[in-house]
Amino acid sequence: MVAQTRTSACSECPIRHRAVCAECGTDDLAVLEMAKSYKTYPAGTRLASEGQPLMHFSSFVAGAATMSRMLEDGRRQTVGLLMASDFIGRPGRAVSAYDVEALSEVTLCRFERRTFETLVKRTPAIAARMLTMTLDELDAARELAVILGRMTAREKVAAFLVSMVRRLALIDGAEVPTDEVTFKLPLSRDQIADHLGLTIETTSRQFTALRKEGLIDLPGGRSVRIPDFQRLTLETGEDDDGGPLD
Amino acid sequence: MVAQTRTSACSECPIRHRAVCAECGTDDLAVLEMAKSYKTYPAGTRLASEGQPLMHFSSFVAGAATMSRMLEDGRRQTVGLLMASDFIGRPGRAVSAYDVEALSEVTLCRFERRTFETLVKRTPAIAARMLTMTLDELDAARELAVILGRMTAREKVAAFLVSMVRRLALIDGAEVPTDEVTFKLPLSRDQIADHLGLTIETTSRQFTALRKEGLIDLPGGRSVRIPDFQRLTLETGEDDDGGPLD
DNA sequence: GGACCGCATTGATACAGGTCAACACGCACT
DNA sequence: AGTGCGTGTTGACCTGTATCAATGCGGTCC
Missing domain, CATH: 1.10.10.10 (Winged helix-like DNA-binding domain superfamily/Winged helix DNA-binding domain)
Known part of the structure; x- marks a missing residue:
């Protein structure tokens, strides 16, 4: 059971764990392995800022963060709570659309943006996993809209x-x-x-x-x-x- | 220029047009061609209902619709406006999470759900196109959250x-x-x-x-x-x- | 033409939630 | 113990939006 060995070996990283281990060939696993890096930030760290370049695509391994937008006069709306397996950044976008702030100590599994874009293109299972995660976030965002609106x-x-x-x-x-x-x-x-x-x-x-x-x-x-x-x-x-x- | 011929031949269908023609092999194109069917509905048609089975994955070719959720007591919140190239349904979900109602006459490009799921799995370009579309909808949903909340x-x-x-x-x-x-x-x-x-x-x-x-x-x-x-x-x-x- | 109907506008009033202000609690630091 | 600070709670009052109600306005059907 090769898949199981891999699963247990990389349980910290949701991308690798859920998208690749179970489904991918060895080559891509190796590339992914080389490309990723873990990094831990203390509570309160600003992990991304609206309008600022975002060089990495990151996936939450542990901890929580808010994703928010601030209006001109300081009103702030949080549009999502990021927790294990959620992600920051998106393929094809170099600038963050939101502020992301760590609520607790946060560990991210990070990929250099260009590398990740290549991986998504080359590895169907990663694209499929990204799609599922994104559809889930879309549902969450729409639920929030119902809450906020009505x-x-x-x-x-x-x-x-x-x-x-x-x-x-x-x-x-x-x-x-x-x-x-x-x-x-x-x-x-x-x-x-x-x-x-x-x-x-x-x-x-x-x-x-x-x-x-x-x-x-x-x-x-x-x-x-x-x-x-x-x-x-x-x-x-x-x-x-x-x-x-x- | 094979791609161009294809592009002009199927300009009505965003999925085929944007995801497949430019990037896919002939085989998948042929499958997609066989699987899809166009259907037009008059304004006011309910295209999907929350909690009801949704047998098709559909993409908007023309027309507009609202996607909304109703609370117990009749309060309604629209969570998205669907227009050309937006979609109804998602791979892996058999039940609609929202009501979808046609605002004008609507033409959909429809795929039987199971068939579409297979296509997404088998055809990287379709998965990639789905991912881009979903990320765009996610942005739109979060923008709406900012509007509704603050x-x-x-x-x-x-x-x-x-x-x-x-x-x-x-x-x-x-x-x-x-x-x-x-x-x-x-x-x-x-x-x-x-x-x-x-x-x-x-x-x-x-x-x-x-x-x-x-x-x-x-x-x-x-x-x-x-x-x-x-x-x-x-x-x-x-x-x-x-x-x-x- | 007249009656009706769906949609939009406008007005008067009520109330949920915002604003401003005071205070309470826990905790670190001295 | 005392001070200060960040966070949370509570109170009094105000305002933006909801609610209730009336009116307007452009269709279409008889």
Whole structure:
């Protein structure tokens, strides 16, 4: 089982792990191996800036970051939360369209942009993996549009918590919980507000309101306990069945 | 020049035109040719429904449609405007995540889903073209998130008009205008409101306000004349340079 | 012509969320 | 213990947008 050996040998890098190991020939694996480099950044690092050149295509191995755009007068909107297996940059674009800031210590698996473009062209499995990842990000961005465009502040916060739980479960490879969960938010109230198109005050008030109604528990230090996950899901206004669509 | 002959022979279908003709071998072209079928639908047709099976992967040849999600209580958010070269469906997903409704008469180039999945796997150029299209849609979805999350009603309407002009220019293969433009909106005020996360009344009021300030002209019948496109751009709050990033 | 209908506009009022301001809490540093 | 600072919470008030309601306007059908 050659594929398995490879899988375990490169589990840190989502690109290599998911796109290449299982499906690719040895040659491309070797090229990929030579091309990639790991790099770790402390929390708070600006990993990319809007309008600035972006020399690498990078994939998240560990840690989390926000991807955001700032308007002229300082209003900021976060358009995506980047976590394990998400990526920064895109083939064919030399300039970042967004600011990317590390929320925690972040480890990236990086490829020099030109090299990666060649790899995508030459290696069908990498292109296929890129396509799947991009389609998933597209779904996430559209979900966010629904939240931003049509939900109330309360629903936004509930939807955010629900999506965080689902996201963290996905990364852990665990099942999405049906009843009780406890986890730690990687974002400050400020950063949550920027993600939900709210102010920090409104965000804080909604957390408090949900707590007072027993939908969540806030033991302190950005921890959240959700006693009944299903019930919280109902607060988002979505007529969602809860299951993935694939 | 074989490629050119092919290009002119299949100009109606973006998938075939852009992804295959220029880059693919004859075999895959032949398969694609056999697999595709054109179909035209009248304005108002529901082309897909959230939660319903979607048997085809389709690409827009002509016409426009909205892609939207409805919440339990009837609130609707449009997450994308589909126009020539955009697509409905995704490889690997049998159920539509959104409602798609034709705004005008629409011609689609359709592939049976399974067939298309095979084609994507087998034909690198199709996968590459899909990836580019998906990355573009991802950018569009994130732009929308910025608009929905952080712009005022006035800015939203201005940004919508600006993006419509850019979009229409792209489809025509024309330059984005720097001064005067006139065009016809393919959306009703209602549909614009659902796209911008506003009510129809607020949307109408902002159109009126922009008209009163001479930023736009409304000759009637969904036509819009913009006397100074650059000036309108300034109303969106974006510190955009106006140029594409690629 | 008149009645109707879908779409757009305009006005009056209500309210969700923004703004401004004070205060609380935890934590590092001295 | 005391100070300072970053982060979060809460309160009072204000404003932009939603809501409710009326009117206009261009079609089309009888």
